[in-house]
Amino acid sequence: xxxxxxxxxxxxxxxxxxxxxxxxxxxxxxxxxxxxxxxxxxxxxxxxxxxxxxxxxxxxxxxxxxxxxxxxxxxxxxxxxxxxxxxxxxxxxxxxxxxxxxxxxxxxxxxxxxxxxxxxxxxxxxxxxxxxxxxxxxxxxxxxxxxxxxxxxxxxxxxxxxxxxxxxxxxxxxxxxxxxxxxxxxxxxxxxxxxxxxxxxxxxxxxxxxxxxxxxxxxxxxxxxxxxxxxxxxxxxxxxxxxxxxxxxxxxxxxxxxxxxxxxxxxx
Amino acid sequence: xxxxxxxxxxxxxxxxxxxxxxxxxxxxxxxxxxxxxxxxxxxxxxxxxxxxxxxxxxxxxxxxxxxxxxxxxxxxxxxxxxxxxxxxxxxxxxxxxxxxxxxxxxxxxxxxx
Numbered sequence: 001x002x003x004x005x006x007x008x009x010x011x012x013x014x015x016x017x018x019x020x021x022x023x024x025x026x027x028x029x030x031x032x033x034x035x036x037x038x039x040x041x042x043x044x045x046x047x048x049x050x051x052x053x054x055x056x057x058x059x060x061x062x063x064x065x066x067x068x069x070x071x072x073x074x075x076x077x078x079x080x081x082x083x084x085x086x087x088x089x090x091x092x093x094x095x096x097x098x099x100x101x102x103x104x105x106x107x108x109x110x111x112x113x114x115x116x117x118x119x120x121x122x123x124x125x126x127x128x129x130x131x132x133x134x135x136x137x138x139x140x141x142x143x144x145x146x147x148x149x150x151x152x153x154x155x156x157x158x159x160x161x162x163x164x165x166x167x168x169x170x171x172x173x174x175x176x177x178x179x180x181x182x183x184x185x186x187x188x189x190x191x192x193x194x195x196x197x198x199x200x201x202x203x204x205x206x207x208x209x210x211x212x213x214x215x216x217x218x219x220x221x222x223x224x225x226x227x228x229x230x231x232x233x234x235x236x237x238x239x240x241x242x243x244x245x246x247x248x249x250x251x252x253x254x255x256x257x258x259x260x261x262x263x264x265x266x267x268x
Numbered sequence: 269x270x271x272x273x274x275x276x277x278x279x280x281x282x283x284x285x286x287x288x289x290x291x292x293x294x295x296x297x298x299x300x301x302x303x304x305x306x307x308x309x310x311x312x313x314x315x316x317x318x319x320x321x322x323x324x325x326x327x328x329x330x331x332x333x334x335x336x337x338x339x340x341x342x343x344x345x346x347x348x349x350x351x352x353x354x355x356x357x358x359x360x361x362x363x364x365x366x367x368x369x370x371x372x373x374x375x376x377x378x379x380x381x
Contacts, residue, residue, distance in 0.1 A: 161374070217308055
C-alpha cells in the first residue's frame with residue numbers, strides 16, 4: 001500500500017512540478033493513521049526523492065533551467081526561512097482560509113489567462129528576457145528557444161511561495177509553476193521541471209531537521225521512496241511527449257483539490 | 269546551458285537515487301539474514317549510525333539510505349557552485365552559494381523549510 005501510494009504521488013509530483021506534501025500528508029494521517037510529525041517527515045523525504053529522480057531525467061533532456069532555478073531558489077529559500085520564523089505568530093485558521101480562497105482565484109485566472117499559443121507568441125514577438133535557454137519539445141517535435149520575461153514579479157511570487165512553504169509546510173510549486181508559466185512566459189514543461197528541481201533543494205534542509213529530531217519512520221519512508229522513484233521516473237520519461245495544455249489542465253485540477261482541502265481544514 | 273553541466277547534474281542525481289535504492293535493498297537483505305527487526309530511533313546519532321552500517325545493522329542501513337537521498341541535492345548544489353566558479357560565471361556561483369548558506373542557516377536555526 002505504501003509503495004503504491006508512493007508510486008502515485010511520485011508520478012503526479014514529477015509531472016506537475018510540485019512537492020506532493022498536500023497529497024502525502026492527508027493520506028498518511030487519515031488513511032494510515034500516522035502522527036502529523038511522521039507524515040511531514042516522510043513527506044519531506046519523499047519530496048527530495050521525487051525531485052532527485054525526476055530531475056535526473058529532466059536535466060538530461062535540458063528541461064531544467066539551472067540558472068533560473070538557482071536565482072529563484074535563492075529568493076524562495078529566504079522566504080521559507082522567514083516563513084518558518086514567523087509561522088508561530090500567524091493565526092493558522094484565517095491563514096488557511098485566505099490561502100484556499102487565494103488558490104481558487106489563482107486557478108480561475110490561470111485557467112482563463114494563458115494558453116500555450118500565448119506563450120509561443122510572447123516568446124516569438126518579444127526578444128527581451130533573461131536566462132535564455134533552448135530545449136527539444138517532444139510533443140511538437142522541434143527545438144524551442146525561450147527567455148524568462150517579467151522576472152521581478154515572478155521573483156516576488158517565488159519569495160511569497162517560500163513564506164507559505166515555510167509557514168504551512170507545503171512545497172510552493174503550486175505558486176511557482178503558474179508564476180513562471182503565466183508571468184514569465186516560460187513553457188509549461190520547463191516551469192514544472194525547474195520547479196521540481198528547486199523543490200528538492202528546499203525540502204532537503206527540512207528533511208534533515210526532522211531526521212535529526214527522530215520523527216522519521218524508516219520503514220514507511222523507505223517503502224514510499226521505492227514507490228516514488230518508480231512513479232517519478234515513469235512520469236519524467238513520457239513527460240516531454242505530453243502537450244503543455246494537458247499538463248496545465250492536470251495542474252489546475254490539483255490546485256482546486258488543494259484549495260478545497262485547505263478550505264475544509266480552515267472550516268473544521 | 270552547458271551540456272556538460274546538465275550531464276553531470278543528471279549523473280549525480282541518478283547515482284544518489286541508485287545508491288539509496290541499493291542501501292534500501294541491502295537493509296531488507298540484512299533483515300532476513302540477521303533475523304532482527306527495524307526500529308525507529310528517538311534521536312539520531314550519526315556516528316552510531318555509521319558504526320551500525322559497517323556492522324550490517326538493517327535499521328542503520330535503512331537510515332543511511334534515507335540520508336543519501338537527503339544529501340543528494342545538497343551535493344548537487346555544491347557541484348553546481350564549483351562548476352560556475354570554474355567556468356567564471358560568478359553571478360550564478362553567488363546564487364548557488366547564497367542558497368547553500370540559506371539552507372545551512374535553516375539547519376542551524378532548526379527550521380524545517
